Amino acid sequence: MTHPVPPRQPVAPRRPVLLGRGSWGEARRIADIVRKETVGGALLLAAAVAAMIWANSPWAGAYEALRDLRVGPEALHLNLSLAGWAGDGLLAIFFFVAGLELKREFVAGDLRDARRAAVPIAAALGGVIVPAALYLLITWNVAGAGKGWAIPTATDIAFALAVLAVIGRFLPTALRTFLLTLAVVDDLVAIVIIALFYTDHLAPLPLAAALALLALFAALVQRRVRAWWLLLPLAVAIWALVHASGVHATVAGVLLAFTVPVIRSERAGGTDAGPGLAEHFEHRFRPISAGVAVPVFAFFSAGVALGGLDGLTGAFGDPIVLGIVAGLVAGKPIGIMAATWLTARFTRADLDENLAWVDVAGVSVLAGIGFTVSLLIGELAFGAGGDEHVKVAVLAGSLAATLIAALILRLRNRTYRRVHELETADLDHDGVPDIYESDSSGKVEG
Numbered sequence: 001m002t003h004p005v006p007p008r009q010p011v012a013p014r015r016p017v018l019l020g021r022g023s024w025g026e027a028r029r030i031a032d033i034v035r036k037e038t039v040g041g042a043l044l045l046a047a048a049v050a051a052m053i054w055a056n057s058p059w060a061g062a063y064e065a066l067r068d069l070r071v072g073p074e075a076l077h078l079n080l081s082l083a084g085w086a087g088d089g090l091l092a093i094f095f096f097v098a099g100l101e102l103k104r105e106f107v108a109g110d111l112r113d114a115r116r117a118a119v120p121i122a123a124a125l126g127g128v129i130v131p132a133a134l135y136l137l138i139t140w141n142v143a144g145a146g147k148g149w150a151i152p153t154a155t156d157i158a159f160a161l162a163v164l165a166v167i168g169r170f171l172p173t174a175l176r177t178f179l180l181t182l183a184v185v186d187d188l189v190a191i192v193i194i195a196l197f198y199t200d201h202l203a204p205l206p207l208a209a210a211l212a213l214l215a216l217f218a219a220l221v222q223r224r225v226r227a228w229w230l231l232l233p234l235a236v237a238i239w240a241l242v243h244a245s246g247v248h249a250t251v252a253g254v255l256l257a258f259t260v261p262v263i264r265s266e267r268a269g270g271t272d273a274g275p276g277l278a279e280h281f282e283h284r285f286r287p288i289s290a291g292v293a294v295p296v297f298a299f300f301s302a303g304v305a306l307g308g309l310d311g312l313t314g315a316f317g318d319p320i321v322l323g324i325v326a327g328l329v330a331g332k333p334i335g336i337m338a339a340t341w342l343t344a345r346f347t348r349a350d351l352d353e354n355l356a357w358v359d360v361a362g363v364s365v366l367a368g369i370g371f372t373v374s375l376l377i378g379e380l381a382f383g384a385g386g387d388e389h390v391k392v393a394v395l396a397g398s399l400a401a402t403l404i405a406a407l408i409l410r411l412r413n414r415t416y417r418r419v420h421e422l423e424t425a426d427l428d429h430d431g432v433p434d435i436y437e438s439d440s441s442g443k444v445e446g
Contacts, residue, residue, distance in 0.1 A: 016115060018340075018349040019174045019360070021423070024436035026109055027173045033101070033286075034161055034176060040290025041162025044372070047295040048302035048395075055303035067300050077244050083300040087376055090293035092239055092253035094372070097289040098187040099257025100282045105181060107262040108276070119343050120178060124185035126339025127367055128153040128193075131331030135323035142319045148381040150193045151390065152327025152397065154373035157183035158294055159398065160366050167406040170413065170420040172359075174352055179363050182336070190373045194248045198380040201246040210241035210252070218259035221277055248380065257281075294372055301375040304391040321393040324374075328397030329404065332368035337361060354419050362408035368401030370394055 021027070054063040072078035072085070080088065111117040131152040139145035157180060164171060164179075217234050225231065235256055243249035262278045315321050340360055344351065351357065371394060378390035409416075426433050 016347055016349040018119060018344045018347075018351045019178055019355055020116075020352050021172075021174050021435070022116075022177060024432055026177065027423070027436070029109070030173065030177050030180060033180060034164075036286050037158050037161045037290055038165040040294055041158040041160070041165070043291055043295040044156075044158050044298045045162055047299040048371075051299045051301075051303035052306075052395075055305050060305060063303050067303065076240060078240065086293075086297040086300045087379060088243060088249040089239070090297055091372075091376060092250045093285060093293045094289045094297075095187065095191055095250045095253035096257045097253075097282060097286050098184055099254040100260060100278050100285075102184045102188055103258055103260070104262050104276075104278050104282070105184065111181065115347065118347065119340060120181040120185055122339040122343045123178070123182050123336045123364075124189060126335035126337075127155065127182070127186060127332050127364075128189050128335070130335030130338070131327030134331040135327040138323035138326055139319045145320050145323070148320060148324070148378065148390065150190070150197065150377050151374050151381065151394065152324045152331060152370060153186075153193070154190050154370045154377065155183040155186045155332070155367045156369050156371035156373065156398070157187075158290055159369045159371045163366065163369065163402050163405065168409050168413075168416070170416040171409070172354060172416060172419045173423055174355065175359055175363050178360075179366065182367060186367075187373065188254065190377070191251055191254045194377065194380065195251045198377070199247050203245045206241045207245035207247065210238050210245060213238045213241065214255055214259065217256060221260050224261070224277055226277065226280065250376075297372060297376075301372075301379065302391065302395065304388045304395070306392065315389045315392045316396075318389045318393075320387070321389050321396075324390065324393035325397040325400065328368040328370050328374070328394075329365075329400045332401070333361060333364035336364035336367055340364075354415075354422075356412075358408065359412060362405050362412070365401055365408060366405035368405075369398045371398045374398075 051063070054060065057063075067083045068081050070079050070081050072080050105111045106117060111120070132149045135149050135152050136146065139148075160179060160183065164176070213234060217231065217238060220231060220234075235252075238256065239249055239252040242252040242255075257278075260278045260281055262276050264276050337357075337360060341357075343349070351360075374394045374397075375391065378387070378394060382390055422435055424433055425435065428434065
């Protein structure tokens with residue numbers, strides 16, 4: 001006698017994972033970027049501290065004289081102060097590298113998958129909208145304060161990674177990737193804000209000339225031309241014309257980056273054996289950006305005379321200061337957390353089983369370290385050195401975000417160590433951690 005076979009129960013579809021580990025290639029690339037940016041962050045901190053000490057010493061006048069020293073040809077509208085050269089010139093290199101990183105991430109990285117890309121994009125937008133709204137709410141009745149709405153919307157990736165090097169050495173790869181990608185998208189949003197809202201006048205002829213040279217630059221790099229003696233003068237000319245047009249010159253860095261191809265060229269006989277041109281440029285210019293451009297800008301921007309206890313008390317009585325600090329310390333994490341949670345809700349995704357929402361909260365607070373780009377927007381909004389209170393607010397907000405993030409992340413350090421051991425275990429000694437070769441979940445208890 002045969003018994004009927006019970007019907008097979010349908011297998012529930014696997015829910016998407018939020019902030020999953022990603023691929024080994026992506027993890028290795030992120031680790032390389034983190035190492036370089038951590039060194040840059042240490043230099044940034046050293047430069048900022050040196051500027052603060054000098055600006056509050058008996059030799060403060062010498063610091064101001066150096067910062068305001070003007071060099072460059074007036075005929076080309078390039079007779080800028082050293083602080084101006086740092087903000088308009090050196091930060092263009094910073095945004096060039098950020099643009100390369102963003103394009104590589106979305107063209108050849110894990111974020112070419114739209115579902116994975118949605119999380120950092122949504123988080124970055126939330127981390128811009130909420131701080132700006134909170135700032136405007138606090139400064140509602142303050143005349144002239146509205147132009148500083150974008151100051152608390154930025155994330156300083158070099159500063160944040162330098163902090164991670166001290167307090168989060170075992171932070172899981174997924175969280176590092178989330179923070180890095182979030183910050184890069186944040187930088188792109190910042191450059192769009194600068195171009196749209198902080199351009200006082202527009203000169204059409206220099207802008208048209210810049211776009212024509214940009215098209216030539218794009219044609220050359222699309223043909224995989226690497227000759228520095230050709231590309232570098234062309235890039236400098238594009239930067240100078242964008243500067244002359246009235247658009248902030250750092251925009252040129254992102255425009256140049258977006259023309260650079262990411263995928264290796266196809267030649268007769270197969271794929272080009274060398275790295276893609278974007279990767280080639282990134283390796284060349286990231287050390288300059290992290291080791292020179294950002295620290296020099298920090299040195300010329302962070303030197304604010306505090307004026308002792310009375311000066312600090314007066315600064316924190318200013319609604320603009322309170323708006324910036326609140327935007328960085330509260331607005332940033334609230335916006336990032338809310339956007340990430342909503343993304344998970346709408347996509348029906350589950351947070352990676354080795355992570356908890358408190359981990360996302362810690363990284364979101366860390367994204368409140370504004371510093372470099374916040375100082376830049378502050379100068380554009382209120383004039384270079386025009387409002388010392390803005391610098392006090394950015395420094396105070398970034399420091400507060402650092403301390404709060406350190407407290408949150410340190411509470412989970414034991415779990416992070418276990419995840420780190422899992423992610424780095426290579427029992428077969430083939431150079432690839434076993435977790436990236438296994439189909440197992442690799443869940444860590446505790």
